[in-house]
Amino acid sequence: MKRVFNFFDKLEDVVRGSLSHHPIVYGFIGGTLVVLYWRGVWHTADILETWGGYWSVVFSGPAQIIITALLLMLTGLAVSVFIGESIIISGLKHEKKVFEKTEEEVKQEKKEIVSVEDRLSDIEQKIDELLETTKR
Numbered sequence: 001m002k003r004v005f006n007f008f009d010k011l012e013d014v015v016r017g018s019l020s021h022h023p024i025v026y027g028f029i030g031g032t033l034v035v036l037y038w039r040g041v042w043h044t045a046d047i048l049e050t051w052g053g054y055w056s057v058v059f060s061g062p063a064q065i066i067i068t069a070l071l072l073m074l075t076g077l078a079v080s081v082f083i084g085e086s087i088i089i090s091g092l093k094h095e096k097k098v099f100e101k102t103e104e105e106v107k108q109e110k111k112e113i114v115s116v117e118d119r120l121s122d123i124e125q126k127i128d129e130l131l132e133t134t135k136r
Contacts, residue, residue: 019026049059057063072078 019029045059045064048055050056058067069078
């Protein structure tokens with residue numbers, strides 16, 4: 001079973017890597033597949049609703065709104081599904097969305113991150129040196 005998971009994990013990495021070089025094609029393929037997936041879910045719910053009895057109540061429109069809203073809130077997915085946590089975080093920080101940033105802003109942000117990582121590495125090294133001197 002683990003071999004099957006590893007195979008599909010590696011296959012996914014290769015496909016994703018290839019498609020990432022063609023973002024427009026990737027977008028169309030991804031969008032189409034997502035729509036078809038949810039179309040299948042929708043049709044399955046319609047079929048279960050036509051079975052009558054308990055199923056017709058559970059898969060009716062109003063019941064679905066109530067059940068799914070409760071389950072989305074219970075699992076913590078309501079916010080990320082409907083809003084997206086990156087939007088909330090960028091709003092709290094008053095940041096631009098990634099696609100609104102210019103290439104220069106992204107490069108500058110990357111430089112700042114590298115600078116912070118370097119400073120952190122220096123601090124770690126100094127702490128290690130201090131620990132060594134206190135052990136003596």
